[in-house]
Amino acid sequence: MITLFQITGSSSFAVRAALECAGAEYEVVDVHPRRRDDAPGFADANPLKRVPALREGDVRISETGAILLWLGDRFPDAHLAPAVGTPARADHYRWVTWCANTLHVGWWPIMAPFFYIGDDPGAAAALDAGGRRNILRAGDHLERWLADHEWLAGDRPGVCDIYAYMLVGWSNYYDDIRLGGPAVADHYRRVGALPGVARARGLDDLDERLIRVHPDLRGGRPVD
Ligand SMILES: N[C@@H](CCC(=O)N[C@@H](CS)C(=O)NCC(=O)O)C(=O)O
Structure with a gap:
């Protein structure tokens, strides 16, 4: 199972949208921006403790661009990356x-x-x-x-x-x-308008402009 470490409305949105577009099965760990040590496994997935970070089996990957490139290859049937060599x-x-x-x-x-x-x-x-x-x-x-x-x-x-x-x-x-x-x-x-991107906006509590619908919520939970 893929685990995505994320902060709602941050750079992790792009990874969540790609996972949704790929039809991937994944779970999300919401990282609290001021209590990053509380998220189990986060430091292991990314010692820099920045989101997004992703884990699957022995794979640990961070950096938005690197994760997106990896997902493009990990889910070839979703065609989110053109064929190698073209x-x-x-x-x-x-x-x-x-x-x-x-x-x-x-x-x-x-x-x-x-x-x-x-x-x-x-x-x-x-x-x-x-x-x-x-x-x-x-x-x-x-x-x-x-x-x-x-x-x-x-x-x-x-x-x-x-x-x-x-x-x-x-x-x-x-x-x-x-x-x-x-x-x-x-x-x-x-x-x-891509269905996966629209779904990710809903999951991340973002409107169509990528602005948080409920500013007091992070990952569906009130910010304390
Ligand atoms: N170069 C990294 C930058 C990641 C980054 O700066 N993430 C921010 C969120 S956009 C972060 O984790 N900040 C910590 C925080 O908000 O506490 C990438 O492309 O993924």
Whole structure:
């Protein structure tokens, strides 16, 4: 049985959505963000104690992109990863890696400036401005590709689309940040309409914008 260690509404959403799209059998361990040692097996699955992390038998895997690549191969019948050796497979590696090393970390200066500068308010403004420039540039890159591709890799939706969907969706937390243009918006709607992605939103207590429906709930339980 696959075990997913997750925090509702965090990066683990992409993994949960991929598991749902794959029709996988899995169980979830909800990690409390301030009491990560309470989750049995979490440190074993990821010594860094970050979510998402996944365990199956002797497999221990963390890092959103790595887990998504692994799931694409673990559930071949779900076709969430193009066939090995095809040009689409190259796009799949490229987009998952780009999501991880550019779009995902591109959010940190905006969403989590304390990672970089503690609580220095002067530095925060500069970091936020630079972060916004970078994330908008990333959105333009996505827009150019999606202007003439329905999906990021090949002719059907895959794990890279799910990863991009989550990261584009995070812009809904901000009134003044929109990634890309009409092609990114259409792709966001297409991926969001996939039954597995919609199910994962429900399980994660998220609305169609990926915003928590009940802000006081985490993993279906009140936040204490
Ligand atoms: N590079 C990691 C980053 C994972 C990460 O930063 N996870 C955050 C949630 S989005 C986390 O576990 N934070 C701990 C917490 O919220 O307490 C990945 O791609 O999975």
